[in-house]
Amino acid sequence: MMYKIDQARLGELFAAIAEKKDLFLPVKKADQTDFALWTKEAEVDLDTLRTVKSPKDCFFPQSETLYNTSLEEGKLSIDAAALCDRDFVVFGMRACDVQAVKVLDNVFLADPVDTYYAARREHAVLVAGACHEPEETCFCKVFGIDAAAPAADVATWRVGEALYWKALTKKGEALSEVVKEHLTPAEESAVEEAQTQIRSIIDKLPYSHLKLDVFKETPMMELFDSDRWEEMYKPCLACGTCTFVCPTCQCYDIRDFKTKDGVQRYRCWDSCMYSDFTMMAHGNMRTSQMQRFRQRFMHKLVYYPDNYEGMFSCVGCGRCVSKCPAALNIVKVIKTMGGEG
């Protein structure tokens, strides 16, 4: 069922959601737009196509406590961190970022389930917005993602003065129910023209026609042994920016923080681009940046698909394309390895 709301009244919609659930949405702060908790004062920014950080940390926070330990008279005690038990809505996700959550689901919800992640997923409602002005760095189409029809719990479109709202899952329908007094019924066809327009822009984008067949058809070791990694990696600064802005990168570290009462064991995002990622007492299996660079892209384009029925661990969001200080990115890798469309 399609609904609509006047865009000028979105503040009321957000307030209605926030009354019942935590609401995260793109907020502009110090000239940078990222997902943040909605407040009345927040400068909501639905115009920026792509947040700097992905909404990944709504589900897999950059840092989270797993448990606290303390030692008293030689006895250890362990106090597990509470799991998420509060419903929340992530509003304004893009189709690529929604697909990225599926990529994370495959890892974190696989047996044995990561209960911290699973609790957040259970309590989350994903409200996606269609991309009316996709940019040159976008290549979600390559991964079969339709930015004109995001596959979330609720899909929204901004057409003219209105925001169109359509629930796609039971969770989405439940959220529609929560905000129904702010929504009025609308025609399904109201967004069709916008969808056609979005798709035609995407067809013309420079990276929309990259080909991934080479990664499916070439034997893994042939790709691994390719001379092209050596040619490609050199500008890489090993800064890890690509992994931190990536919505699908899921590698993490587990570390200790000493508090006055004991030890907080937390996990935080990590990067395979760093030399100590694989460092052990007896040595390091990836001693060169070429090897680490290769690992990141082989994982996204070959290893992950091998484990998850051909699904790539890239969604074409273009964050690494726009943020890499050395202008290196997965598009270059795909093209260099033979995926020029």
Place this chain on the structure above:
Amino acid sequence: MGECTCATGTGNKKQDILIPMIGVITDIRTETPDVKTFRVVGRDGKKLFEHMPGQCAMVSVPGVGEAMFSITSSPTNTQFQEFSIKRCGVLTDCLHGMSPGDEVTVRGPYGNAFPVETALKGENLLFIAGGIGLAPLRSVINYVLDKRENYGTVEILYGSRSMEDLVQLKEIQEVWCKTEGVDVYLTIDREQEGWNGHVGFVPSYLKEIGFSTNKTVLVCGPPIMIKFVLSGLMEMGFKREQIYTTLELRMKCGIGKCGRCNIGSKYVCKDGPVFRFDEIDELPPEY
């Protein structure tokens, strides 16, 4: 994002697999100048969990670190788990300074195991270990000795730098050497006073003995030893499908999610640590 209020809720406390158990160290044996064997049980005095030979567990001292260690005791031991740990970093240094009664955290068991109930059953077995590499194999050896009727011949070739560096020497001499139908070959790298046994590296001793190929080989030790043992075995006519080893990579989660031990499409913590050499041949050489 920082503002997430999830964790501040009342929260249920369903235990995540990353949350460890508390283990009490009940005994510490000094094996070599840099290896100690730690016996660990739960606070109730019972074994923490059941495992299979070759599996590992995460042992930690909160505030110091957490790392993966192979479980060196056999699953047939109903009372405790043991870890033989070499001092080589911050955590292992701290563990070496601990005393019986001290507590650590333990989670596991993780990973696959040597296929003692399937592929290895009924087979003649040759164990080849170097240095601390005996730790994972000791679990299998004692399992096999406790279920002796299920396996064929048992031969053990073990070497270390010196006499003092042979791990579990007491058990080797008093149990393994005295068990009927078990042949034990010991060697040390260099001549040493008080040592009447063989002197030389494991790979060359292997060739001197010249084992027949009607057996399955389990090899663990430093990478350089494994490399030469493997080529020695190949020369002797063994096939890669007959040889098992364990891989050791940096790990944080132990459940195939944190990404550190990923090689090719495999995660050593969950798809390994036990691999056959023909399986290793299909992986990128990043181990």
